[in-house]
Amino acid sequence: MVDFTGFLPDEAFALDVTAQNWQDAIRLAGQGLVDSGATKPGYTDEMIETVNKLGPYIVIAPGLALAHSRPSDSVMRSGLSWVRLAEPVEFGSKNNDPVSLVIGLAGRDENEHLEVMSAIASALVNPGKVKALADAQTPAEIRAILES
Amino acid sequence: MDILCVCGMGIGTSVLLKTNVEQAAADLGMDVVVTTSDAGSAKGTANMNDLVLTSAELAPELEGTTTLVEAISNFMDLEEIKDVLERYA
Numbered sequence: 001m002v003d004f005t006g007f008l009p010d011e012a013f014a015l016d017v018t019a020q021n022w023q024d025a026i027r028l029a030g031q032g033l034v035d036s037g038a039t040k041p042g043y044t045d046e047m048i049e050t051v052n053k054l055g056p057y058i059v060i061a062p063g064l065a066l067a068h069s070r071p072s073d074s075v076m077r078s079g080l081s082w083v084r085l086a087e088p089v090e091f092g093s094k095n096n097d098p099v100s101l102v103i104g105l106a107g108r109d110e111n112e113h114l115e116v117m118s119a120i121a122s123a124l125v126n127p128g129k130v131k132a133l134a135d136a137q138t139p140a141e142i143r144a145i146l147e148s
Numbered sequence: 149m150d151i152l153c154v155c156g157m158g159i160g161t162s163v164l165l166k167t168n169v170e171q172a173a174a175d176l177g178m179d180v181v182v183t184t185s186d187a188g189s190a191k192g193t194a195n196m197n198d199l200v201l202t203s204a205e206l207a208p209e210l211e212g213t214t215t216l217v218e219a220i221s222n223f224m225d226l227e228e229i230k231d232v233l234e235r236y237a
Binding site (some may be wrong): 050053054055056057058060061062064066068069070071079093094095107113114117118120121122124125130135141 | 155156157158159160161163164165166167168171184186203204205206209221222223224225226
C-alpha cells in the first residue's frame, strides 16, 4: 500500500474552491505545492507555461487536469496537490473539458513519485472511487480512498 | 511488444498512462514492456518501440517517426486503451 501522507498532506488540498479560469486553477494547485513545502512559488508559473507552450494535453481524462512542469530548482521535494473546483473551468481541451479536479505534481526526478502516481491512476480508472473522491469531505478521506 | 508513452515532460501524464496501459495489457493477457518519455526525446527513442501512445494534443509533435502513433483521449478509460492495444495484439 502506498502512503499518501507525505506526498499529499492536508496543506496541499483546496476543496470546492472557485477559479476564474484555467490559469487560476493551476495557481491554486501551485499554492498547494508551495504551502506543503514541495515547491518554490516559481514552479506555479512553470506549470502555466507548460500549458501555454504545449497546449492543454494535461487534461488527460474528462474533468481531470494533471498540472506539472519538469524537475527544476523550484522543486524542493516530490509532492502532489489536490484542487477540487466548485465550478468546472475550461482548459481548451477538445475531448475532456471542463475540468473540475486539478492535481498538481512536482517531481524531483522521474522515479520518486512513481508509486503514488500509479496508485492515483488505479483509483481514477475506477468509477466508484472517482465518485467517492468527488464526494469526500476531508483530505483524510481522499487519502484513504487513494490508499484503498 | 514495446510501447512508449509520451507526454510533455516525461514525468506526469505519461506515468499515469503507463500504469493503465500495463493494467489494460494484463487484462488482455498481452506481454508488453512500457516505457515513458517526454515529447522532445521521444522522436529519438520511438523507433525502438512497436507502438507510441500519447494525447491528441501531443501526437502532432511526433510526426516523422516511423513507429505508429496512437492518441488516447481518456487516459483513465481502460476500455479505450484496450481497444487500441487489441488492434496491435
